[in-house]
Amino acid sequence: MIKQKQAAPPSDDVRWRFxxxxxRRNGFxxxxxxxxxxxVQETFGFLDEESLRYVASSLNTPLSQVYGVSTFYHLFKLKxxxxxxxxxxxxxxxxIKGSSNLLKQVxxxxxxxxxxxxxxxxxxxxxARCVGACGVAxxxxxxxxxxxxxxxxxxxxxxxxxxxx
Amino acid sequence: xxxxxxxxxxxxxxxxxxxxxxxxVCVAASCLSLQGDKVLDAFQEGIxxxxxxxxxxxxxxxxxxxxxxxxxxxxxVSVTKQQDQPADDQSRVLYQDVTVDDAPRILEAHEADxxxxxxxxxxxxxxxxxxxxxxxxxxxxxxxTRIEEYIAxxxxxxxxxxxxxxxxxxxxxxxxxxxxxxxxxxxxPTGLKWTTVAKAQEEKVKYVICNADEGDPGxxxxxxxxxxxxxxxxxxxxxxxxxxxxxxGYIYVRGEYPLAIGRLKKAINQARRQNVLGNGIxxxxxxxxxxxxxxxxxxVCGEETALxxxxxxxxGQPRPRPPYPAELGLWHEPTLINNVETxxxxxxxxxxxxxxxxxxxxxxxxxxxxxxxxxxxxxNGLIEVPMGITLHEIVEELGGxxxxxxxxxxxxxxxxxxxxxxxxxxxxxxxxxxxxxxxSIMGSGGLITMDETSNMxxxxxxxxxxxxxxxxxxxxxxxxxxxHLHNLLDKIYNGKATHKDLALLERLCSFVSExxxxxxxxxxxxxIRSTLRFFREEYLDLLVDEPVHAISEEVAA
Amino acid sequence: xxxxxxITFKIDGQDIGAHEDExxxxxxxxxxxYIPTLCFLEGLSQYGxxxxxxxxxxxxxxxxxxxxxxxxxxxxxxxxxxxLHGYRQDILQFLFSERNHVCSVCVSNGNCExxxxxxxxxxxxxxxxxxxxxxxxxxxxxxxxxxxxxxxMCTRCVRVCDEIEGAHTWDVVGRGADARIVADLNQPWGxxxxxxxxxxxxxxxxxxxxxxxxxxxxxxxxxxxxxPYLSQMxxxxxxxxx
Numbered sequence: 005m006i007k008q009k010q011a012a013p014p015s016d017d018v019r020w021r022f023x024x025x026x027x028r029r030n031g032f033x034x035x036x037x038x039x040x041x042x043x044v045q046e047t048f049g050f051l052d053e054e055s056l057r058y059v060a061s062s063l064n065t066p067l068s069q070v071y072g073v074s075t076f077y078h079l080f081k082l083k084x085x086x087x088x089x090x091x092x093x094x095x096x097x098x099x100i101k102g103s104s105n106l107l108k109q110v111x112x113x114x115x116x117x118x119x120x121x122x123x124x125x126x127x128x129x130x131x132a133r134c135v136g137a138c139g140v141a142x143x144x145x146x147x148x149x150x151x152x153x154x155x156x157x158x159x160x161x162x163x164x165x166x167x168x169x
Numbered sequence: 170x171x172x173x174x175x176x177x178x179x180x181x182x183x184x185x186x187x188x189x190x191x192x193x194v195c196v197a198a199s200c201l202s203l204q205g206d207k208v209l210d211a212f213q214e215g216i217x218x219x220x221x222x223x224x225x226x227x228x229x230x231x232x233x234x235x236x237x238x239x240x241x242x243x244x245x246v247s248v249t250k251q252q253d254q255p256a257d258d259q260s261r262v263l264y265q266d267v268t269v270d271d272a273p274r275i276l277e278a279h280e281a282d283x284x285x286x287x288x289x290x291x292x293x294x295x296x297x298x299x300x301x302x303x304x305x306x307x308x309x310x311x312x313x314t315r316i317e318e319y320i321a322x323x324x325x326x327x328x329x330x331x332x333x334x335x336x337x338x339x340x341x342x343x344x345x346x347x348x349x350x351x352x353x354x355x356x357x358p359t360g361l362k363w364t365t366v367a368k369a370q371e372e373k374v375k376y377v378i379c380n381a382d383e384g385d386p387g388x389x390x391x392x393x394x395x396x397x398x399x400x401x402x403x404x405x406x407x408x409x410x411x412x413x414x415x416x417x418g419y420i421y422v423r424g425e426y427p428l429a430i431g432r433l434k435k436a437i438n439q440a441r442r443q444n445v446l447g448n449g450i451x452x453x454x455x456x457x458x459x460x461x462x463x464x465x466x467x468x469v470c471g472e473e474t475a476l477x478x479x480x481x482x483x484x485g486q487p488r489p490r491p492p493y494p495a496e497l498g499l500w501h502e503p504t505l506i507n508n509v510e511t512x513x514x515x516x517x518x519x520x521x522x523x524x525x526x527x528x529x530x531x532x533x534x535x536x537x538x539x540x541x542x543x544x545x546x547x548x549n550g551l552i553e554v555p556m557g558i559t560l561h562e563i564v565e566e567l568g569g570x571x572x573x574x575x576x577x578x579x580x581x582x583x584x585x586x587x588x589x590x591x592x593x594x595x596x597x598x599x600x601x602x603x604x605x606x607x608x609s610i611m612g613s614g615g616l617i618t619m620d621e622t623s624n625m626x627x628x629x630x631x632x633x634x635x636x637x638x639x640x641x642x643x644x645x646x647x648x649x650x651x652x653h654l655h656n657l658l659d660k661i662y663n664g665k666a667t668h669k670d671l672a673l674l675e676r677l678c679s680f681v682s683e684x685x686x687x688x689x690x691x692x693x694x695x696x697i698r699s700t701l702r703f704f705r706e707e708y709l710d711l712l713v714d715e716p717v718h719a720i721s722e723e724v725a726a
Numbered sequence: 727x728x729x730x731x732x733i734t735f736k737i738d739g740q741d742i743g744a745h746e747d748e749x750x751x752x753x754x755x756x757x758x759x760y761i762p763t764l765c766f767l768e769g770l771s772q773y774g775x776x777x778x779x780x781x782x783x784x785x786x787x788x789x790x791x792x793x794x795x796x797x798x799x800x801x802x803x804x805x806x807x808x809x810l811h812g813y814r815q816d817i818l819q820f821l822f823s824e825r826n827h828v829c830s831v832c833v834s835n836g837n838c839e840x841x842x843x844x845x846x847x848x849x850x851x852x853x854x855x856x857x858x859x860x861x862x863x864x865x866x867x868x869x870x871x872x873x874x875x876x877x878x879m880c881t882r883c884v885r886v887c888d889e890i891e892g893a894h895t896w897d898v899v900g901r902g903a904d905a906r907i908v909a910d911l912n913q914p915w916g917x918x919x920x921x922x923x924x925x926x927x928x929x930x931x932x933x934x935x936x937x938x939x940x941x942x943x944x945x946x947x948x949x950x951x952x953x954p955y956l957s958q959m960x961x962x963x964x965x966x967x968x
Contacts, residue, residue, distance in 0.1 A: 037482035042424065042463055053911055066894035067910040067920060069483075075899045076484040076641075077465030079424050096387030096581065096617045097543035099631050132425060133468065133635065136389035137199045138543035139240025139550050150202030467901070484898065489774040489794040642879065642898070642905035643775045649820035652903050653854050673853065680816045683789055684777045 011061040014054045019047045023055075027062055034065050037073055041080055050081040086121040086128035088166040091145040092159070095134030098142040102156075106142055107131065109156035110163065127166055170329055170444070170451045174320050181321035185251060189228040190279045193247040193309065194267075196233035197396045198428050199389075200243035204269070208244050209233050211272035228280055235397020237309040238297070241549035242266055242290060247309060248279055265290035295566040296548050301529065303537050304513040305553045308397035313432055316439035319400040325445045327519035331408050332453045335519075340412040341367060344515070346523030348535035353380055353471070353508030354583065354612045355688075356534075356601040362505060365495040366413040369503035375415035376504040377406050379512055380476060381422040381429070384468035385584025386635060388615030390539040391509035393551050395422070395429035398513070399436035403459060405512030407446060408519060410457040413505050418459045421476050424466060433461055468585075468639035472687045473498075473506045475641065486643045487687035508613065510539055530556030534600035538611070544581075544618035547572040554599070561595035564618055575620035579703070583612025585632045585639075586692030588699025589625060608699040610692070625704040626711060630658040632696040636689065647690030650681035654697065661708060667715050671708060675701065735801040744797055751779055751792035754805060761805050762814055762843055765880035766793040767930055767950065769957035770889060773881055778817055778843070781805045789813075815849040823854045824903070825861060826875040827933070833946035834934030840878060841933075857903075864909075866916030870928050870938055877907055877935035883927035890956050895921040907935075926952075 013020035026043040030036030040063065044055045051074050060070040074080045092098075092107045107118070110129060114122055121128040137143045140152025146162055154162075185191060194200075194209040212231035229248075237245040242265035249261045262284055264275060271288055278285045292298075302308075311318035319325070331340050345360030366375060379402060383391040395402065406418045422430050437459055440446035448456045462480050469475045470485040477499050479485040498504025514536060518526045527535045534556040543549050546568030554563065564570070564577055571577055579589040588609030590597065597603050601611050619628065637651040657674045660666040678694035685691045701708060730746035737750070737759050744753050749772070754761050764776040772794045780789040784802035789810075797803070804810075821827075821840060829835045843849075861874035881898065884907065888894040895918050899908035909918035928936040929950045937946045 035482040068897035072897035079466035134386040640902040
């Protein structure tokens with residue numbers, strides 16, 4: 005029987021304790037991979053190579069499998085997000101009510117595509133498949149706050165306050 | 170145990186009896202996005218805040234409640250007079266579009282037994298009167314963060330009855346008799362599913378999974394139930410665990426629903442403390458644990474085998490069925506998977522009996538169905554209606570027709586796996602079979618209305634773009650087919666396609682739906698097929714004639 | 727080991743006696759009935775992704791993949807109908823249109839399973855537009871190369887590396903049409919620390935996607951004969967351990 009070694013966290017950042025706790029709660033089983041990646045992302049904002057390696061060796065999971073899982077699920081981000089985020093809902097109700105115009109306007113004005121961040125690292129543009137606020141469609145989420153009944157102009161105006169702060 | 174429930178009930182009654190009015194502020198996601206939480210704070214401050222000396226204590230109390238239904242007019246606030254308890258929809262006053270500044274006005278008016286007429290939301294409309302609430306019986310009435318209120322509303326009584334007075338077989342019999350069918354979309358008889366899992370060898374470890382990976386864009390029923398009445402799901406799952414012989418359950422929730430996740434976590438802890446979850450439930454030898462697993466943004470994980478792969482920590486790719494999860498599921502053990510709304514129906518069925526449930530709905534589709542009504546109708550929100558109601562009644566009566574004066578042209582049910590039903594078929598009763606005949610499906614309950622301004626080719630393209638982005642990539646027909654179908658629709662919509670392209674589109678539709686591995690690919694062509702069936706002229710209008718120079722151009726190149 | 731119950735059923739009208747734990751594909755092959763396959767490879771776990779082996783079953787419109795479906799008593803299976811024939815051609819058309827399969831410049835020309843399937847099913851033209859994606863070639867490994875343009879995502883390499891070699895160097899990254907084969911943490915193959923350079927993945931690859939360096943056009947011949955042998959040995963040990 006080969007003895008399992010416990011991997012050490014990549015740095016002495018105390019936040020690794022949260023990641024450890026999630027893995028311990030799940031008995032360091034491979035099935036805890038997605039739960040652990042959620043904790044890493046919640047704690048550090050995104051999944052970098054260092055953390056993927058640490059999680060892989062702690063859960064005895066092959067590196068390629070960890071990478072495969074992190075790229076299969078769209079919520080996981082392998083790059084850091086900008087200072088502010090704008091998530092435009094592209095659910096059906098929002099689409100019917102013109103969310104694509106809204107998105108196009110933002111894309112045009114800021115010259116970014118969904119999933120990208122402006123060069124000054126201020127704004128990340130994202131899309132979501134229905135945030136469940138269809139009653140007030142079309143909606144977008146600005147830094148976690150849902151804004152309903154938007155128009156293209158209003159959507160851009162709400163972004164302008166992020167320009168230089 | 171029943172004594173403990175009675176004690177909780179008595180305490181809740183006493184608390185309510187201390188005031189004349191209970192103000193319920195909706196704190197589900199849609200109203201929260203419109204500052205519902207600040208409205209609640211404003212009420213609480215108005216009641217508990219500093220007052221002029223000598224003024225009498227307030228006659229009101231304020232609390233957060235679950236979804237009140239009419240999401241497009243949020244934040245919504247309900248005011249219930251004490252002697253009316255338990256209140257039904259008609260005997261309470263509802264306010265719409267409430268702002269923080271309205272809170273003192275509402276308080277002041279009700280202290281004087283008056284109302285505030287300018288923000289009153291009429292409740293004598295079909296939107297409220299035509300609903301029958303089984304799944305949503307507590308939504309908008311109880312505070313979702315307190316187990317005491319759920320128990321006071323007869324919650325966990327069904328569980329107590331099941332584990333102390335009924336055998337697992339009797340529980341299953343009751344579900345079979347109710348005729349309940351899976352509310353996730355497929356409509357598979359729930360009783361039959363439970364029977365299969367229960368029959369799997371006794372020595373086996375078994376699992377119960379609640380599918381709360383509500384992925385259809387435009388559907389928010391499950392989110393609303395989880396946010397408004399989380400204990401109902403825990404009770405339903407625990408009863409299921411008892412019936413099929415499982416001791417562990419998982420709730421697989423969309424990661425995009427942080428509020429629902431938070432309320433579920435809280436509810437699970439409360440349930441453990443009240444001994445309705447955990448070891449030795451209600452003083453019996455029955456043990457049942459529930460854990461939450463978070464989805465991470467993959468629509469395909471609503472497919473049961475992909476969902477299982479995801480709980481196992483893998484890429485959410487489906488595998489061929491059979492074997493079905495009821496025989497070979499999570500970690501290769503027999504697994505019962507039901508959707509949120511299905512589990513939400515369990516406690517009422519046990520409490521009132523299967524026959525009671527079967528008395529609602531149609532011959533083949535019993536009970537009620539929760540729909541998320543959205544799109545062009547005047548009244549957007551969450552509704553629960555008996556099966557068999559017509560689409561016309563839902564759209565024109567409950568939904569109040571269009572808001573902008575345009576004609577409603579079609580409704581889309583079943584999300585990316587469903588179809589568009591034209592207005593000429595609105596007399597169709599809503600049940601599993603009728604919708605299927607029209608090339609759509611019941612689906613999980615998203616009901617999107619479209620008016621004349623929507624182009625149906627564009628709608629089909631929208632759904633195909635969704636399926637293309639959500640295809641897991643495992644099987645060839647879905648991985649490559651969704652790209653080709655999307656490109657063809659794009660070509661048609663941009664006025665560059667010929668009749669030949671349309672013929673190819675139609676042929677690929679049957680190919681992709683018949684050869685794909687899982688439901689996502691099999692149903693992906695549905696939006697195209699149904700729009701081609703009912704709105705073919707919109708496709709034909711966009712086609713161009715075969716370019717006559719095609720051959721000479723090729724030679725030149 | 728307890729052997730499963732014996733049943734009888736029919737493939738293409740032929741009566742077949744079978745154990746319940748044998749798939750329709752295995753039984754068809756034992757009885758000389760040809761069903762085309764691509765992602766299936768004897769000795770590896772079943773995947774069910776290519777859909778080439780779908781068969782018809784009397785009494786239902788649904789199609790079933792022969793590689794993962796077990797027969798039941800009295801079942802009547804059909805492996806050769808116009809519908810199936812058409813669909814198999816469609817699947818191959820989809821595969822040819824998805825990436826850049828140019829046989830005339832491929833190391834596996836003449837020894838390629840995809841090419842062979844196109845011949846045997848009579849797929850002589852591609853009706854759908856070619857998608858022509860821009861894909862990389864990974865030549866960082868000293869012995870082998872990976873050309874994503876020729877990959878059909880059958881995942882045989884992923885499975886052989888995990889199940890037989892035990893290294894799990896390969897996996898699938900992304901999803902849908904963007905899915906790709908990836909080594910370790912999306913590294914050049916030559917830098918993947920977990921790779922043992924055993925070459926099993928190259929031998930099981932059905933096309934020229936994985937190849938031995940130095941092979942020129944039509945020179946790459948693959949030998950996966952080790953696989954049934956190794957997987958049988960592996961199964962033997964595992965049964966004894968139990």
